[in-house]
Amino acid sequence: MNKEEIVKILNEIAVLLELAGENPFKSRAYETAARNLERTTDDIEGLVKSGEISRIPGIGEAIGKKIETLVTTGHLEYYEKLRASIPPGHLEMLKIPGLGPKKIRTLFQELKITTIGELEYACRENRLVNLKGFGRKTQENILQGIERVKHYQARRLYAEALPDALTLSSLLSEKLSIPVTIAGSLRRGAETVKDIDLLVATHNPHEVGEAFSHLEPVETVTSRGETKVSVVLRSGINSDLRIVSPEEFPYALHHFTGSKEHNTAMRARAKDRGWKMNEYGLFLGDKNIPCHSEEEIFHHLGLDYIPPELRENMGEIEAAERGQLPKLIEEGDIRGVLHIHTTFSDGSLSLEEIVRMARERGYTYIGISDHSQSAYYAGGLKREAIKEQTRLIDELNIKMAPFRIFKGIEADILPDGSLDYEEDILSAFDFVIAAVHSHFQMKEADMTERICRALRHPDTTILAHPTGRLLLSREPYEVNMATVMAEAAALGKVIELNANPYRLDISWPNLITAKKMGVKIAINPDIHDVSGFSYMSLGVKIARKGWLEREDCINCLKADEIETFFRKMKARR
């Protein structure tokens, strides 16, 4: 059993233990173990064999044994029994706002409720009002919660939530003439988000809460206090506004940016030093240590400033302590854009239009990569079309100099791992992007070998969207990314960070590993139409989340540098 599956099982055990009414710290121990296992780059099987699995922090004797059992047998009786003891509907019921493990247990013990359907029925029959700890209001809220789960519960893409966040913050900001800051997972650059967190510093909390509740995009107010107002927007997204005093702002900004895991680790660190940390300050006894910015808070705790994207408790605190945080890539570092489709295949922009748009945006080169012949659904290029496009690019390169247009192709990786053209065609391109677009249902070992074989093709420059996932709609195909990344590292091949908001593939946790292995990354917008160029800033945000620096991304190279880079790869064939 591989690492991802074990991580998933440990996390599920944590939730099941909560539902079973176990010691919450035991549940948290499984969460911690899962997280630390997930972020380790060590070979799990190797650690198990050498008896060193407990060297991973948070994994002790008991969990260590369970991991060993999973690795060697693929089963775990403890987990299976635990899962059998909890109705599957209880896991689903956790999604209803206001319902947690305790209330779900009460519902089961008193009313034998095991599914959301039964729960809805029980509410309509008015059966919750007399339960201890419940009441009329709770029953109403649960009914509403069920409605909301049915309609909106889905998480949102970052790119979908950000415009709403910007609208809300600017409306509120204009209304009150005060700054409104976006915090939470949006500030951290999460791929998908559950809600929009906003933060305001003011001495008039009531006025701010009132104004926020009546903004045009707000549909309903779900909770309203002195420091926090929660609403549901017409678009279905939840939004929380936090209101603090100007003095508290830096602490609150840090706190409400999260992540939960980062905050927990930071507060533990403060506690180690005899301090207490919360959204209102950093306290030694009753005395607040004054900080005027997030930077100062980190410095007081002996840390370099940690950019929001890194705050996931993935080693950033340790790195900040050692002064070894990466100098993260910025949008201004990007010199050129690769992976662009034109009207030759399934793009809606002509070559000339793309060149004009790229120049307007300050890029100094682009790389064209239309689909290859077997992608008939996307108008893949036949031999003649390639000739025609080559001729056109040569002309434009003369006309537009010093702007550079590199000739590339997005070649399908066929099921056997070969690429979709003869070598004489492939070797004529400046670069080749290899991509899986079909036959997703393969066994992990076969898919991994298919992709590794494509990487070994002498003409392959970049591996596109390596897991094929579509956020919130399609799971990644089964592929061992550790093996793929190791192969790319050994061969000096590039892996794409596809910046389409639905893909963001390679994922940021894998980026952290790729960087450690020395794999170079191309941040590629996979442009098909005018919106494509705007994906670059999201790509950079995710690259930052994956700890990337300018040196890690090939499209931070200047035009002549990337030309040399492509040539050197060709020379190795």
Place this chain on the structure above:
DNA sequence: GCCGTTTTCGGCCCGACTGTTTTCAGTCG
């Protein structure tokens, strides 16, 4: 269940809000 320069037991981050209570439990982030 994990962990230890407060070590093998007794902690484990912290506060707001809601709805149920009549001082607090549960949930959430």
